[in-house]
Amino acid sequence: MKVNELGEYPLVARLCERLQRVFGVDKRVLVGLGDDAAVLEVNGVRLILTIDTQLENAHFRLRWMPAFDLGWKSVAISISDVVAMGGKPVAALLGLGLTGEETVAFVDEFYEGAISICQSTGTLLLGGDTVRSPIGLMVSSIVVGVLEGEPIKRKGAQIDDAIIATGFVGEAAAGFWLLEEGVGDVATSPLLQRCVQKFRRPTPRTNALDILRSFPVHAAIDISDGLVIDAQRMAIASKVQIVLDLTQFPISEPLKEAAKVVGKDPLTLALTGGEDYELLLSVPSPVAKNLCQAMAEAGIPTHQIGVVSSAHSEGEVLGKNPDGSVSALKGGFQHF
Amino acid sequence: MKVNELGEYPLVARLCERLQRVFGVDKRVLVGLGDDAAVLEVNGVRLILTIDTQLENAHFRLRWMPAFDLGWKSVAISISDVVAMGGKPVAALLGLGLTGEETVAFVDEFYEGAISICQSTGTLLLGGDTVRSPIGLMVSSIVVGVLEGEPIKRKGAQIDDAIIATGFVGEAAAGFWLLEEGVGDVATSPLLQRCVQKFRRPTPRTNALDILRSFPVHAAIDISDGLVIDAQRMAIASKVQIVLDLTQFPISEPLKEAAKVVGKDPLTLALTGGEDYELLLSVPSPVAKNLCQAMAEAGIPTHQIGVVSSAHSEGEVLGKNPDGSVSALKGGFQHF
Numbered sequence: 001m002k003v004n005e006l007g008e009y010p011l012v013a014r015l016c017e018r019l020q021r022v023f024g025v026d027k028r029v030l031v032g033l034g035d036d037a038a039v040l041e042v043n044g045v046r047l048i049l050t051i052d053t054q055l056e057n058a059h060f061r062l063r064w065m066p067a068f069d070l071g072w073k074s075v076a077i078s079i080s081d082v083v084a085m086g087g088k089p090v091a092a093l094l095g096l097g098l099t100g101e102e103t104v105a106f107v108d109e110f111y112e113g114a115i116s117i118c119q120s121t122g123t124l125l126l127g128g129d130t131v132r133s134p135i136g137l138m139v140s141s142i143v144v145g146v147l148e149g150e151p152i153k154r155k156g157a158q159i160d161d162a163i164i165a166t167g168f169v170g171e172a173a174a175g176f177w178l179l180e181e182g183v184g185d186v187a188t189s190p191l192l193q194r195c196v197q198k199f200r201r202p203t204p205r206t207n208a209l210d211i212l213r214s215f216p217v218h219a220a221i222d223i224s225d226g227l228v229i230d231a232q233r234m235a236i237a238s239k240v241q242i243v244l245d246l247t248q249f250p251i252s253e254p255l256k257e258a259a260k261v262v263g264k265d266p267l268t269l270a271l272t273g274g275e276d277y278e279l280l281l282s283v284p285s286p287v288a289k290n291l292c293q294a295m296a297e298a299g300i301p302t303h304q305i306g307v308v309s310s311a312h313s314e315g316e317v318l319g320k321n322p323d324g325s326v327s328a329l330k331g332g333f334q335h336f
Numbered sequence: 337m338k339v340n341e342l343g344e345y346p347l348v349a350r351l352c353e354r355l356q357r358v359f360g361v362d363k364r365v366l367v368g369l370g371d372d373a374a375v376l377e378v379n380g381v382r383l384i385l386t387i388d389t390q391l392e393n394a395h396f397r398l399r400w401m402p403a404f405d406l407g408w409k410s411v412a413i414s415i416s417d418v419v420a421m422g423g424k425p426v427a428a429l430l431g432l433g434l435t436g437e438e439t440v441a442f443v444d445e446f447y448e449g450a451i452s453i454c455q456s457t458g459t460l461l462l463g464g465d466t467v468r469s470p471i472g473l474m475v476s477s478i479v480v481g482v483l484e485g486e487p488i489k490r491k492g493a494q495i496d497d498a499i500i501a502t503g504f505v506g507e508a509a510a511g512f513w514l515l516e517e518g519v520g521d522v523a524t525s526p527l528l529q530r531c532v533q534k535f536r537r538p539t540p541r542t543n544a545l546d547i548l549r550s551f552p553v554h555a556a557i558d559i560s561d562g563l564v565i566d567a568q569r570m571a572i573a574s575k576v577q578i579v580l581d582l583t584q585f586p587i588s589e590p591l592k593e594a595a596k597v598v599g600k601d602p603l604t605l606a607l608t609g610g611e612d613y614e615l616l617l618s619v620p621s622p623v624a625k626n627l628c629q630a631m632a633e634a635g636i637p638t639h640q641i642g643v644v645s646s647a648h649s650e651g652e653v654l655g656k657n658p659d660g661s662v663s664a665l666k667g668g669f670q671h672f
Contacts, residue, residue, distance in 0.1 A: 127369025
């Protein structure tokens with residue numbers, strides 16, 4: 001059977017199960033494969049480790065991805081994983097595959113972008129590996145973080161929790177479509193530019209860390225492949241059912257405007273678009289308001305977008321529709 | 337100017353200089369870019385971090401690289417970097433890019449190989465990232481190690497040091513050529529098979545670690561791009577001149593036999609072939625014999641292949657020829 005036929009989830013599930021059996025029994029492994037990042041205890045220090053790979057024509061196109069933004073985003077998405085575990089990013093390394101036809105200025109700009117996000121998040125960029133990649137440009141980024149206290153896992157959402165998302169999901173996906181359709185760089189509207197910026201230069205929520213550590217957050221995941229799919233990951237890991245309230249789902253003005261331009265439904269972009277690098281949190285309902293208030297004071301918009309509606313579930317994500325009906329939600333990015 | 341025109345060394349040198357200026361001043365960075373791996377102090381624990389990328393048709397071909405060996409080698413080469421800094425590997429992550437056309441059995445075998453090298457070196461494989469890679473198969477590996485005491489850098493070789501190499505350099509390159517010429521998998525000679533094995537499944541010298549820590553090793557590097565080029569890296573970093581003794585250079589029987597089959601000069605393969613993942617050490621001459629003895633007792637063959645002949649040098653590597661002449665040595669793998 002081919003990887004394409006099996007699909008991404010079963011493939012990753014097989015791998016998780018295999019690695020868990022061999023290495024998961026080691027007491028140093030606090031969180032193994034199957035979360036945003038791995039957590040490992042080394043000589044009393046809790047480390048968070050994560051790796052992400054971005055490939056030309058799979059994750060980005062050079063015709064619309066400036067080198068600076070590619071460098072920025074490569075590191076930013078790994079930092080987002082560290083934050084989603086409740087950890088502070090410490091260091092980054094980059095593996096850069098170049099065809100050799102790139103200009104030196106391109107490489108300089110790429111690193112300027114990576115340096116910039118590292119500096120703004122207190123992460124040390126320690127370098128990495130540069131190889132010839134005849135098959136196209138590729139970037140692997142690793143970020144190491146430190147964790148004080150317990151990791152915030154995908155697992156842990158409890159019945160009656162409030163489901164909270166930071167930012168406005170969907171904007172990044174709208175930005176992607178603006179770029180794919182060739183209007184991303186010519187659009188002068190600040191609303192459209194915001195979506196493009198959100199896609200090309202996501203800002204990991206490092207300034208939410210103190211808040212994540214001071215509230216009883218039951219579960220967290222970073223929204224990377226799409227809200228529904230990532231909510232489902234949380235639901236499956238937590239063995240709960242999540243109901244998203246679609247009757248008053250937060251759709252930002254930039255998303256509305258961009259969705260109109262690219263001819264797509266803004267709610268669909270918000271639910272399944274992906275590349276948001278926002279946080280999805282499951283917190284006890286009684287503290288939800290205070291958490292959102294603390295986030296607002298730190299400059300981070302949040303919305304309660306749903307609730308954990310039942311436990312002992314297989315991990316469904318449902319949507320409550322404006323007509324009062326409830327339907328199963330699907331969709332999001334799968335590699336295979 | 338294009339990357340191809342600038343070349344790998346100037347490209348990496350620019351990057352080193354830039355990152356050193358921004359991040360090197362941070363006291364937590366013990367070793368930044370420009371060595372086998374970065375060394376970082378986090379809450380009192382010294383971590384070694386390294387990343388390597390292997391790309392289809394740049395580093396391997398699927399027609400002669402079994403999935404098991406690809407998984408093994410991807411992690412092994414990063415472990416080798418950690419060992420060359422004097423550290424113990426602790427954990428590994430893999431970023432795997434698949435076209436989707438691979439069989440699930442291929443992916444299973446790949447991970448079996450990675451698990452196998454991790455288990456045999458006490459490294460925890462914590463998983464990683466699987467992405468679709470339409471441009472061909474790729475693997476990024478990161479290994480995190482811990483360091484007790486000071487890192488062993490490329491810098492530090494001193495005049496009159498003995499230059500010692502583990503194993504038999506050149507065998508891996510001979511194995512590569514056997515595979516490229518289509519005879520690697522059909523050759524029944526154990527000598528030829530040894531070269532193929534050395535290339536496809538290198539064994540990092542983790543069992544040399546205690547010895548590296550108990551002798552005053554001035555400098556170390558893992559031989560990955562070729563003996564001469566890696567000796568030159570050590571010479572440049574240490575600002576010394578290294579003279580390799582070519583009058584009695586250790587050429588193994590497998591290398592002799594394989595070189596004959598592929599029609600190449602065995603000494604040239606040894607000096608410039610690369611992919612050895614052996615250690616090159618600079619140690620005070622008076623302890624060289626005892627170090628080699630200790631290595632032998634640990635089952636690691638070593639040879640003194642040269643000396644540090646002068647300080648205040650720009651970093652030349654010279655070869656002492658059988659006719660008594662001395663000539664500058666060049667060659668090895670450069671990506672651009």
